[in-house]
Amino acid sequence: MSFTLSDLGWSTHFAAQHAANPTCDPFRITAVHRDRLIGINPVGESPLLSLDRPTGDFAVGDWVLADEHKRIQHLLERRSLLKRRAAGSGVGTQLIAANVDVLFIVSSCNADFSLPRLERYLALAHQAGCYPVVVLTKADMCSDLDDYASRAQSLAPFLTVLTINALDQADLQLVLSWCPAGQTAALVGSSGVGKTTLANGMTDQEDATAGIREDDARGRHTTTARALYPMRNGGWLIDTPGMRALRLLDAQDGVDEVFSDILELSDLCRFSDCQHIAEPGCAVQTAIDDGALDAARLERWRKLKREDQRNSETVAQSRARDKAFGKMVRSVMQDKKSRKRL
Ligand SMILES: Nc1nc2c(ncn2[C@@H]2O[C@H](COP(=O)(O)OP(=O)(O)OP(=O)(O)O)[C@@H](O)[C@H]2O)c(=O)[nH]1
Ligand SMILES: [Zn+2]
Numbered sequence: 193m194s195f196t197l198s199d200l201g202w203s204t205h206f207a208a209q210h211a212a213n214p215t216c217d218p219f220r221i222t223a224v225h226r227d228r229l230i231g232i233n234p235v236g237e238s239p240l241l242s243l244d245r246p247t248g249d250f251a252v253g254d255w256v257l258a259d260e261h262k263r264i265q266h267l268l269e270r271r272s273l274l275k276r277r278a279a280g281s282g283v284g285t286q287l288i289a290a291n292v293d294v295l296f297i298v299s300s301c302n303a304d305f306s307l308p309r310l311e312r313y314l315a316l317a318h319q320a321g322c323y324p325v326v327v328l329t330k331a332d333m334c335s336d337l338d339d340y341a342s343r344a345q346s347l348a349p350f351l352t353v354l355t356i357n358a359l360d361q362a363d364l365q366l367v368l369s370w371c372p373a374g375q376t377a378a379l380v381g382s383s384g385v386g387k388t389t390l391a392n393g394m395t396d397q398e399d400a401t402a403g404i405r406e407d408d409a410r411g412r413h414t415t416t417a418r419a420l421y422p423m424r425n426g427g428w429l430i431d432t433p434g435m436r437a438l439r440l441l442d443a444q445d446g447v448d449e450v451f452s453d454i455l456e457l458s459d460l461c462r463f464s465d466c467q468h469i470a471e472p473g474c475a476v477q478t479a480i481d482d483g484a485l486d487a488a489r490l491e492r493w494r495k496l497k498r499e500d501q502r503n504s505e506t507v508a509q510s511r512a513r514d515k516a517f518g519k520m521v522r523s524v525m526q527d528k529k530s531r532k533r534l
Contacts (some may be wrong), residue, residue, distance in 0.1 A: 193422075196208055196234055201374050201428060206255050209268045216257035216265050221290075222420040222510035229264070230418070231256060240264050251275075251287035252419040252430050253376055255497060263523045274378065276434065289378050289430040294371045295322035298381030299344075299389065301355065308492045310347060311450050313380055315496065318447030322378070329386035332357040347450070353465045358386040362513035364393040372425025378435055391431055395421045409494075447500055451493045457485065 199315025211216055218238060219231025221510045224247055229240045240256065242264045249401035250267065251274075257266040260352075275287040275296075297313040299305050310326060317324035326344050331337055337355050339488075344353045352370065367390065371377040377394075379387045415506065419432045426464070448455055454476060458466065470477070479485035 193450065194236065195232070195338070195422075198374055200232060200234075201253075201293075201376050202255070205271060206268050210257060213257050215235065216259055218268075219258055220420070221250055221252055221254040221256060222418050224248075224252055224419075228435075229256075232420070233238055234254055238262060242268050246451040248287065248342050251290040251433055253290040253292060253428075255291065262501060273407060274316070274320045274322070274435070287432060288432065288434045291376055292320065292322045292378045292430060293375040294318070294377045295324050295372075296327050296377055296379045296381075297324055297388070298327045298379055298385045298387050300327060300330040300385045301337060301340045302330060304382055304385050305340055305343075307347065308495070309382070310344060311492060312496060314347060314351075315446035315450045317378070318449045324355065325533070327462070328353065328355045329358045329390070331363075332360070358389040358393060361393075364390070367518065368394055368423060368425040368427065371423065371425075371427040371429075376428040376430060377422075377423070378430045380435065384476065391421075391429060394423045394427075395429055447493070447496050450490075451496075453485065453488060454493050455512075 197218060197324060217233060219233045221229050222232050222237060223230040226247060226283045229247055229250055230237060230244060232299055240258050255268040256264045258264050270290045272292050273290050274292060275285050277285065295317040297310060299310060304464045314324050328340055341353050341355050354366060356367060377440050379390060381387055421431060421432055423429050457479050458477045460475035463471055466474050468474050468476035476490060480487045486518060
């Protein structure tokens with residue numbers, strides 16, 4: 193099956209960048225490996241080489257320009273980027289997906305439903321530059337559906353909230369209609385809410401699990417996991433293990449956007465550095481007293497900001513912390529040694 197560039201999500205945003213380097217061919221990245229990348233274009237899918245930069249600089253969904261030897265010459269400016277703090281103790285950034293138009297934030301109409309969690313994901317969507325759509329699954333097993341929907345809706349006036357049964361074809365069509373042909377979606381949400389069910393329902397299941405066959409360096413056929421799947425309606429779905437473990441990273445702007453009501457109130461506080469605890473003339477506390485602002489929402493905002501600050505700790509800060517820890521360990525060891533000698 194072949195796709196045109198616009199089928200693959202190409203737009204004037206990318207065409208303008210290609211115009212500056214017309215001798216190169218555009219490819220959309222479908223998989224990122226340690227030593228190479230896989231790209232797709234109207235001719236088909238093929239391995240691409242990155243000579244100047246590590247493959248970790250690229251994300252599934254990226255558009256690149258490659259020369260006739262399939263060497264990547266340019267990474268095109270992204271429309272959106274989902275990233276996370278790399279696993280482990282390092283402070284590196286791991287790119288998760290690029291050029292995602294719609295982020296489906298999946299939760300279910302049961303115990304998983306949690307406003308703080310939805311807010312986190314909303315902040316993430318804003319930060320990345322994706323359009324958020326809240327999808328509440330298991331509607332068929334819930335008796336107070338409107339209650340869940342209106343609580344989610346209360347997070348933002350124009351937030352799109354869908355309540356669906358992920359096993360129902362008509363409901364799947366409704367979800368798909370929010371990511372039309374040529375657009376790219378991704379799913380986030382906790383374990384068990386129905387992401388796999390949705391992903392399978394929105395894509396051609398066989399195709400989604402098929403992977404890519406390619407020749408490795410020794411000419412052997414290998415099958416590698418693909419991460420960009422065509423959806424039934426001509427849209428695309430990015431699904432990677434990293435996508436399932438997203439945390440907030442440098443999401444300050446996103447957090448501020450989700451809690452813009454609190455920020456607007458803060459502007460009215462008497463003191464510009466008001467902590468909204470018990471200061472005189474605090475507009476935030478007044479709003480809580482008046483019932484205009486939920487105290488729990490203020491608490492959630494604080495928690496999210498703290499978490500974000502920790503996650504955004506700079507390399508220097510983290511090194512300093514590690515150094516201080518190393519020093520402490522050494523002095524304890526020294527202490528032990530000198531005590532042994534006694
Ligand atoms: N009745 C009903 N069952 C659903 C719905 N969505 C998902 N399920 C079921 O819930 C279970 C979990 O769904 P999954 O799709 O595996 O959830 P997941 O989010 O992919 O979970 P992880 O793979 O752990 O990340 C499965 O048994 C699904 O069949 C729904 O809307 N209605
Ligand atoms: Zn205040």
